[in-house]
Amino acid sequence: MVCLDVNFRSRLWDAEEAASVLRAWAPSVDVLIASNDELPLCLPADAPADPTARAKQLLALGVGEVVVKLGAAGATAYGEDGASVHAPARPVRAVDTADAGDTGGAGDAFVAGYLSAFLDGAGTEARLDRAVRTGAFAVSSRGDWEGAPTRSEPALLSSPAGTVLR
Known part of the structure; x- marks a missing residue:
């Protein structure tokens, strides 16, 4: 199983570089965990703003499960089904x-x-x-x-x- 915790840190690399790497990795990931603001780094540039739409797009790319951290609002997991x-x-x-x-x-x-x-x-x-x-x-x-x-x-x-x- 491959789990990817996006955990983006702008002090370590810029968003453009991170996005090119994360987008290449996404189809190989079984469980992707990210905050809603990190999800676009894993998606094409025209990604929707809605977390549910973003998760569905990642699932369509081959990610097995998407877990979105929403801070004080909790978290939501989206499955293949x-x-x-x-x-x-x-x-x-x-x-x-x-x-x-x-x-x-x-x-x-x-x-x-x-x-x-x-x-x-x-x-x-x-x-x-x-x-x-x-x-x-x-x-x-x-x-x-x-x-x-x-x-x-x-x-x-x-x-x-x-x-x-x-």
Whole structure:
């Protein structure tokens, strides 16, 4: 399985260079994880603005599953079958970081949660639920990895699981 966490950093390369590489990789990816503003880097220049349309375009290119991180709005996973699953963000008190606007490893924690649930054999809904929970732990502690939860801790952020959309 190939998972691509876009995780674009403009300090490392410019958007044009990143887009040429990511667009070439996309058809070989089984699971693509990105924020909505990163999705255009994986698509042709005329990509739509709507996250659902962007995800469907990536699926048509051969990506197996597209997971879109939506920050405080949660996240949505889109599968080959056309179904999508949305999980709301978990309400937590975010810790101030030295870099204003930095979410202190939330994206990395999100991906770790998603992939750990995948390796546990969980379905899309459970994978997405674990991802948003581990991301919530990251923003509620100082540092990039210091708030990473143990296996039992994500259950502390109890909330309904993701809602299946059609």
